[in-house]
């Protein structure tokens with residue numbers, strides 16, 4: 029044997045007996061996973077050296093798409109950082125590719141000339157992107173999508189905007205296209221076949237996908253055969269065989285991959301499409317094993333991560349003397365484009381002895397197809413609703429007899445397993461131990477459960493322990509179900525966070541963050557994206573989502589009346605007999621003879637049963653029928669009055685006292701400031717109702733100290749305090765700050781309201797919210813951070829520019845008229861035709 | 864529309880928004896609430912919550928239930944029964960959809976009319 033070049037690290041660890049030397053070529057997903065699996069079984073057996081051509085630590089390649097799209101940074105997708113290599117005594121040689129394997133001498137030679145001996149060699153070189161050798165393919169600006177350097181190139185190109193052409197409408201191409209278009213480029217996708225992702229999707233699902241991408245502004249050209257890439261010193265365009273020319277500043281080739289077998293071929297290992305391995309992942313040389321995309325096992329090469337995990341397990345079993353054997357994988361695909369849910373697995377090419385079961389729901393944009401052969405499920409394509417993907421995949425992998433559930437199969441697990449319960453826990457309980465929970469990291473249900481049994485008591489510990497849900501997070505709900513199944517009440521008891529409602533495992537804060545990060549703009553989209561476990565939510569999450577969306581996207585949000593509580597839907601307060609009360613706004617509690625006359629007339633005309641002065645200094649007209657609401661609003665509008673939002677999670681009233689204009693104690697014009705405050709804030713939707721008061725001196729006749737926001741005028745200015753409540757739990761306000769001018773008072777008010785709107789949970793009054801986050805936090809944001817305060821104020825005023833409109837006037841003009849009319853009327857013996 | 868002996872035509876399905884509801888007063892009888900779920904199915908209940916007679920037509924529809932606007936009881940659109948902890952039941956009136964129109968069963972709709 030040659031004298032080994034042993035590094036310091038290895039010497040330290042290897043003290044005592046000499047360990048076998050394991051050299052790994054490829055610091056990618058499979059190579060590092062194989063090492064992790066080996067270490068987990070026997071941490072001391074090998075002295076390990078890993079060569080990586082890329083100049084960096086091991087990262088999650090599949091997450092390059094979110095990095096491109098701006099959802100993640102490189103730091104977020106690192107799987108093992110340098111300390112992992114150090115802690116395990118692994119020598120990482122990065123940025124230095126292996127260029128030769130000398131089998132007789134049992135050493136590898138790297139590009140820098142380094143010679144490293146091995147006892148065992150693991151080849152995990154992955155794949156190379158396939159490049160179509162058309163003229164111009166070497167021009168600057170033509171790139172592939174495989175590693176971080178490619179992403180950096182795309183990001184640099186995207187900085188200047190312009191046109192991008194992506195050649196290839198498969199998984200990789202579409203993820204590249206999505207990222208580039210989010211980064212501001214005008215994207216055209218060229219695809220050779222008639223259907224996008226034809227290997228994973230059938231025509232119908234391909235069509236839905238195509239329409240959605242086109243709706244998002246991408247141009248999709250199918251049956252596009254690239255003839256030439258145009259340009260002299262840099263790419264300028266792409267020419268198709270039919271003569272079409274498309275402008276391009278960037279061309280991404282994503283037409284496929286081929287196993288990276290160059291080294292193995294040079295070393296004369298047996299190579300066909302990939303490096304040929306047996307069930308223990310051993311190549312034609314018994315000292316050399318291989319895993320990942322570079323191998324060919326039982327005739328198959330794979331291009332997804334799930335098979336790699338299975339290969340690595342089999343390899344590690346073999347390398348630690350307990351061979352289990354790899355038997356090949358069935359694969360499933362998901363597309364990582366936010367807002368598009370797509371799942372496919374198995375074979376759906378059809379055929380004489382197969383049967384298709386299809387369900388479409390155009391209104392939800394759902395397409396589901398399962399393919400059955402005999403009594404077995406052999407393929408599934410889901411578009412729009414992929415909640416049942418892992419269940420189908422499990423049935424498929426296990427070749428389960430489905431004859432008993434055949435009828436209900438297409439409706440998914442909840443229906444097929446008997447009761448129509450939509451309980452997510454029972455669905456997860458029904459999964460088998462080897463069902464895959466986390467697709468990104470290849471973690472099975474059995475492994476998650478083992479991790480929980482091993483002491484992981486919350487989501488973070490599970491993420492740290494077995495990596496489940498540590499990458500894209502879409503399986504978080506499944507992991508939480510497993511936590512609650514395994515730990516029972518212990519789990520719920522221990523939880524620091526409570527989910528928004530029983531339809532989801534996300535907290536209010538998670539949901540709001542995701543709405544912004546993933547740019548979710550509609551309730552169904554949130555429910556699809558965040559894996560709601562119910563079809564259309566419940567009476568508690570729908571209004572909350574509606575609010576979060578309108579707050580996050582003031583201009584883009586489309587109101588969903590069906591997700592408003594009745595009062596906000598009807599713009600009036602429902603009373604216990606089903607009639608409504610109507611409260612017009614009286615700015616700062618000031619009214620005029622004309623307004624009073626209009627109210628009196630309306631009360632007569634619509635046979636109001638009561639008119640009451642409210643505690644909010646205005647008049648409430650009771651006993652109005654649903655059908656009469658638009659008419660009474662029209663009358664009140666005509667007298668110049670608008671809705672008082674006495675029914676809404678919104679700004680209610682601004683209560684004032686008469687202040688310095690009349691009162692002998694008054695220090696400032698409290699009425700005037702109250703009116704200005706009300707005119708600034710009316711019409712704004714909030715997490716809950718919001719009341720303001722302004723008192724002219726510390727005698728505080730307007731009771732400002734029990735309002736959400738209270739102002740007390742003093743000689744030298746205005747004292748602002750927040751978080752008061754006059755309800756069941758009486759709470760006095762907490763002092764926020766003192767300001768000198770009315771203008772400042774209004775600025776601070778707007779900023780505080782916006783902070784509350786953006787950060788409180790739906791149905792939190794200011795009082796519990798202030799108690800939860802603490803006054804220090806609020807002062808930090810509003811008082812100490814001047815720039816931040818101004819930004820909050822700006823966002824508030826911007827939202828107001830959209831939302832500050834009189835809902836009554838809109839209804840009077842006919843909006844949502846059906847809400848006020850009966851669908852028809854039945855008179856016994858004579859049926860009226862519907863309206 | 865020819866009046867048929869068993870069913871009364873109350874108009875096209877589109878008059879109801881998805882996840883919405885509308886009312887159908889019956890002269891001399893109990894007002895009916897007609898609901899449409901997310902999947903497009905139509906259901907009819909007496910418009911009167913078993914708790915304190917809240918107008919169910921004004922509640923939030925989700926899945927196959929409606930949450931009463933007054934005190935949040937959840938009522939099944941399929942059986943009329945209160946769901947969860949609450950106990951109570953409201954009459955279900957059979958409906959059917961035919962060629963895009965909603966038909967309501969005459970006898971049940973007129974139940975209680977004197």
Ligand SMILES: Cc1cc2nc3c(=O)[nH]c(=O)nc-3n(C[C@H](O)[C@H](O)[C@H](O)COP(=O)(O)OP(=O)(O)OC[C@H]3O[C@@H](n4cnc5c(N)ncnc54)[C@H](O)[C@@H]3O)c2cc1C
Nearest residue numbers: 054056057058080081089090125126153154320321332333
């Ligand atoms: C953008 C993108 C998105 C993807 N999305 C998904 C997805 O959603 N789901 C899914 O299942 N799969 C996805 N994949 C595929 C998945 O990433 C691969 O299946 C997986 O990375 C293969 O692992 P591997 O270890 O075999 O190869 P790699 O991860 O590519 O690792 C091979 C490593 O070996 C190095 N190497 C090669 N030759 C040498 C040499 N001579 N010396 C030293 N080092 C060398 C390479 O630099 C590379 O770092 C995606 C791939 C990409 C590029």
Ligand code: HEM
Nearest residue numbers: 601611642643644645646648674680681683719754755756
């Ligand atoms: C469904 C239940 C409720 C209804 C329909 C209701 C309705 C009203 C209405 C119409 C007003 C007049 C407000 C205005 O002029 O804008 C009012 C005032 C008031 N309500 Fe309620 N309310 C309800 C619940 C509560 C609760 C739970 C609290 C306590 C947390 C509360 C505390 C108050 C107070 C303190 C006022 C006086 C407001 C002021 O002085 O500005 N109300 N309520």
Ligand code: SF4
Nearest residue numbers: 685691724725728729
């Ligand atoms: S709060 Fe002061 S200024 Fe206002 S009415 Fe009362 S005593 Fe007068």
Ligand code: FES
Nearest residue numbers: 912914915917931
């Ligand atoms: S009346 Fe329906 S819940 Fe009380």
